Amino acid sequence: MGAKHTVRFEPVGIEIEADEDETVLNAAFRQGVMLMHGCKEGQCSACKSFLLDGDIDMERYSTFALADYELEEGYVLLCRSHAYSDLSVELINYDEEMLRSGVPIQVVQTRVETIETLTRDLRRLVLALEDPPEMAFNPGQYVDITIPGTTKTRSFSMANTPSTDDHLEFVIRVYPDGHFSGLLEGRLQPGDPLKVTGPYGVFTLRDHPDRDLLFVGGGAGMAPILCLLRSMAESGSQRRATYYYGARARRDLCYLEEMEALARRLPEFRFVAALSDPVVGEEWDGEVGMITDVVERGEASLHTADAYLLWQRPQVRQERRKTPACPSRCSPTPKLELWSSRARRAVCTTTTSRGG
Numbered sequence: 001m002g003a004k005h006t007v008r009f010e011p012v013g014i015e016i017e018a019d020e021d022e023t024v025l026n027a028a029f030r031q032g033v034m035l036m037h038g039c040k041e042g043q044c045s046a047c048k049s050f051l052l053d054g055d056i057d058m059e060r061y062s063t064f065a066l067a068d069y070e071l072e073e074g075y076v077l078l079c080r081s082h083a084y085s086d087l088s089v090e091l092i093n094y095d096e097e098m099l100r101s102g103v104p105i106q107v108v109q110t111r112v113e114t115i116e117t118l119t120r121d122l123r124r125l126v127l128a129l130e131d132p133p134e135m136a137f138n139p140g141q142y143v144d145i146t147i148p149g150t151t152k153t154r155s156f157s158m159a160n161t162p163s164t165d166d167h168l169e170f171v172i173r174v175y176p177d178g179h180f181s182g183l184l185e186g187r188l189q190p191g192d193p194l195k196v197t198g199p200y201g202v203f204t205l206r207d208h209p210d211r212d213l214l215f216v217g218g219g220a221g222m223a224p225i226l227c228l229l230r231s232m233a234e235s236g237s238q239r240r241a242t243y244y245y246g247a248r249a250r251r252d253l254c255y256l257e258e259m260e261a262l263a264r265r266l267p268e269f270r271f272v273a274a275l276s277d278p279v280v281g282e283e284w285d286g287e288v289g290m291i292t293d294v295v296e297r298g299e300a301s302l303h304t305a306d307a308y309l310l311w312q313r314p315q316v317r318q319e320r321r322k323t324p325a326c327p328s329r330c331s332p333t334p335k336l337e338l339w340s341s342r343a344r345r346a347v348c349t350t351t352t353s354r355g356g
């Protein structure tokens with residue numbers, strides 16, 4: 001352990017203690033302060049902040065995340081910064097409601113309980129927690145799973161709610177050559193150990209009972225939204241909520257029965273599935289088209305909504321034309337960008353690879 005220093009965040013006045021050996025972001029997580037973040041490895045700029053006072057040293061980062069001129073002006077990436085004196089840091093991208101709602105980070109030893117095929121490329125992974133035997137988290141958060149035999153991690157959102165905190169359930173898209181997801185194709189077996197670190201993330205429900213909820217996602221983006229909907233059902237939420245889910249064909253849809261069950265428990269909930277590439281002759285009387293177009297047709301106004309927008313990289317690439325900066329710095333499609341600027345509040349994220 002190195003020397004310890006006090007880091008004060010402005011304008012919110014929160015203070016934490018940071019060891020020289022840890023990044024300021026990790027120190028904040030350790031103490032339950034959920035700062036805005038994305039990749040946690042200097043690639044995305046979500047944690048960019050302004051150093052008002054003090055000495056820091058930064059680990060390697062991408063100049064896409066922090067340009068040289070920004071560094072000269074005093075901007076820093078908190079996921080790369082180590083404190084070498086007491087610091088005063090101005091947060092430029094924060095959600096005051098979320099800052100103090102964080103749960104301290106835990107390292108948990110788990111064992112694989114179930115690996116189940118949901119669709120041709122989605123798997124349901126359930127981990128039983130062993131040491132410690134439970135883990136606190138907020139609905140919508142994610143953990144980092146360490147790839148066995150390496151120090152590398154991959155992030156996955158919980159689909160289960162904290163009420164079942166002795167196991168973690170994930171919906172994972174399999175990439176055959178994926179370092180972690182590829183293991184789900186027969187190489188990882190029930191009983192195998194996995195190390196999990198978390199929880200992280202700010203994709204959580206804000207307490208605004210008067211606002212409608214709009215969830216948009218596809219593929220494995222189902223996981224955190226399923227968690228949010230399940231937790232709304234547990235608490236008897238009366239909020240008007242619509243979940244737009246995009247898939248290519250009928251066979252790529254999953255959790256349909258659960259969506260029906262949720263609609264029975266949540267009186268104001270609607271699930272809208274849309275197929276972008278239905279198989280000819282396939283029975284389907286639902287929406288057809290890109291999910292972004294289907295939302296545009298279905299939602300006249302977003303001004304009273306909190307929007308939760310979540311997409312995986314291929315769809316983002318497909319739709320990306322000109323991408324202005326998103327308030328949550330996730331660089332989604334222009335249409336998702338438009339909705340996030342129209343909605344009362346938008347929480348956006350892309351489940352992109354962190355590489356490595």
Ligand SMILES: Cc1cc2nc3c(=O)[nH]c(=O)nc-3n(C[C@H](O)[C@H](O)[C@H](O)COP(=O)(O)OP(=O)(O)OC[C@H]3O[C@@H](n4cnc5c(N)ncnc54)[C@H](O)[C@@H]3O)c2cc1C
Nearest residue numbers: 154155156157172173175178179180181220223313351353
């Ligand atoms: C906050 C966060 C939450 C996430 N939650 C989930 C989740 O709930 N479920 C889930 O399935 N994933 C989720 N991801 C993505 C996940 O962390 C991994 O990046 C993904 O599973 C690929 O890891 P891998 O080791 O299998 O593939 P890698 O070994 O990293 O990559 C293998 C190959 O697949 C390609 N690839 C990797 N990721 C993607 C991608 N997203 N789109 C297209 N091509 C890709 C790579 O370019 C490479 O060619 C999340 C990511 C983040 C940052």
Ligand code: FES
Nearest residue numbers: 038039040045079
């Ligand atoms: S979280 Fe710091 S650059 Fe992505």
